[in-house]
Amino acid sequence: MQGYTWSHHEVRRLLMNLSRPRALDRDPVALSLQRALGSSSTRSAVADVVERTFSKSETAARLERTVVEQCDLQGRGTREVAHELHLSLRQFFRYRARAMAAIAATLSCLLADAGARPADRLLDAYLQAYPPAGEHGESAVQSDERAAYITTRAQLGAWLPFHEAEVDRFGVFHAACTRIHMARRYDLEGETADADRLFEDVERDRGSLSGEQAAHVAFLLADTRYLIAGDRGEHRAMEEQLAAMAATAKRTPSPELSAAIVMLRHAGLLAARGALADARHLMHEALRVQQTHGELSFVAGCVLLEAVIFLCGGHVERANALARTARAVQPHGPELFPSACALESMTALALGRAWEPPPAPPAPFLRTHHYALLRAVDARRFVRAGSFDEAYAAVQTAEAIATASAGPLLTCYLLETRAYLAQAAGDRSQAESLYARAESAFSEHNDARWAPIMAARSLPLPAR
Structure with a gap:
């Protein structure tokens, strides 16, 4: 976990909110900083971070500090400041990128020291479920890369900040898979343009893959787009992505598991359309596939879908119990864990019960x-x-x-x-x-x- 830092898009958004006081006062990162530093306001907390970042900086970093202070803290225009510093726009943005990287490192230290990263526990849970062991017959280099990929995937699933440069250490296959997981995080955080950009990168690069690797990337890409379409209630898009998954499932490294995932996603689409009995039947058929046994994500997904079906049928007590079970089975990940929390909270409200969120x-x-x-x-x-x-x-x-x-x-x-x-x-x-x-x-x-x-x-x- 050492050396893991905040992404540039997170820092950029934090700095942009300096010109929007109301947004800054609701910004979770700014609020975490205010608590960690004991600052009088969120704005002063961000200013303090800038001061801490550059207080001991060398002469070479003075331009980076000036860029942030003039443009972000004082709100001056980019061209005006660049002209005053005798910089071209390309030079200006290079210094700004360096400044954001330095601020990201400071953020990481401050919030880690303040105990604001309980995701470490989620990461531990993920790695216990998916230990970074090499596949039989892999070379040492392949095994090391796979271990690094699984750790990165775990960090993304545990809601830790990330940087796209993480993919640079991977070959084409693991880089494509990592970009898909990053794109899902971007989409969940409202950065849809960045998500689309990464999806385009994957589409471009997967042409150089073949066999099972190409099929796996295509399957993962379609599955992720299915989830995004589901978030937006776009049933037609869900159906299209489901067809794409089914077309590649048999060519993936684990065709039986992939076919079961297709069945579970199809059950989710049936539930969205109100065909609850058919959805439950198909989900139970998917659970009969032996390759799904021990797959925590898959099992938790089935439990959560069962909870939704019970809720739709008016069985609130049963839905609440199943949502609680899904949350316990899958204590990590950007999909199931928060969905289970939301469903558990909703059903507790309907039952007139108190509900305490996780840490x-x-x-x-x-x-x-x-x-x-x-x-x-x-x-x-x-x-x-x-x-x-x-x-x-x-x-x-x-x-x-x-x-x-x-x-x-x-x-x-x-x-x-x-x-x-x-x-x-x-x-x-x-x-x-x-x-x-x-x-x-x-x-x-x-x-x-x-x-x-x-x-x-x-x-x-x-x-x-």
């Missing part, structure tokens, strides 16, 4: 629509408890994240949450308007998996 996650997770959904559920819980200030704060955090990501189903849920807030506050006209907007927007996607949670009208209101 504070790493800062990158706090930018994802998974976290936004958790905060939206929290907002409804706060309303029921009569804590309106906390409810408004929670929903504002969720809305800020949702604005940066493509998540129409999440947006529908947030509209309903706003409606519930208005209803609880006694503003019936505003509540009805928001409910109507939410219901209209949801009808465009009509994802049966979300239907049971789009039920704010039926939630009890706090005693007035």
Whole structure:
């Protein structure tokens, strides 16, 4: 874990928020820094990081410090500062990149020292499930690269910050797989342009692969795009990616497991379309495939889908128990763990129970629509408890994240949450308007998996 640093896109976004005070005050990284440094505000915390980064810098680094202080802290224009420093724009951006790398290293040290990286525990869990052992017959070089790839994949799954330069140490195959995992993280964090760019890189490079490696990359790429389409309620796109997965499954290194994954994804699509009995039957067929036994991600995915099916059937107690099980089975990963947390929180709310989230996650997770959904559920819980200030704060955090990501189903849920807030506050006209907007927007996607949670009208209101 030593030497692992924050990515440039994370630092860039933090610096950009200096010109947006409200966004900065809600920024999870800035808030973590404020707590770690004991600063009076998030802005002063960021300024302190810049000061710490360059306080002992050599003369050669003075330009980097000046670039950050002038452009980010003082808000001056790029061309103006570049001209004043007698730099071309290319030189200017080179110094800016160096400055961000230095700030990233400082961030890593500060937040690690403050104990703000509990993802190490998740990484340990991942590596126990997928130990970096070489395959039989691999050369030492191949084994070392595979071990490095699995560790990098674990770090991505444990929500640790990452840098795209990590792929430079890999050959074409492991580099392509790593870019796909990074693209998924980018998409979850609202960086859709960066995700698309990495997908294009994979499409370009996979032509140089052949046999099982080419099939594996194609399968992983289609599976990841299926998950993204599912997040957005795009059933047609899910179906297209499912067909692409099925076309390559038999040529992958583990064709039986790949075929079972296709069955599980197909079951998820059936559930989204409301064919719950067919979805459950297909999922159970997938579980009968021997190669799935011991695959934690696969088993947890089946448990979570079963929880969703039970919830859609009105069996909230059973859904809650299964969501809790899925979270325990899969204590890591950018897909199942947060989804299980959200479902467990929702069902606990429906049952009128308290729910405590896991220990504070790493800062990158706090930018994802998974976290936004958790905060939206929290907002409804706060309303029921009569804590309106906390409810408004929670929903504002969720809305800020949702604005940066493509998540129409999440947006529908947030509209309903706003409606519930208005209803609880006694503003019936505003509540009805928001409910109507939410219901209209949801009808465009009509994802049966979300239907049971789009039920704010039926939630009890706090005693007035």
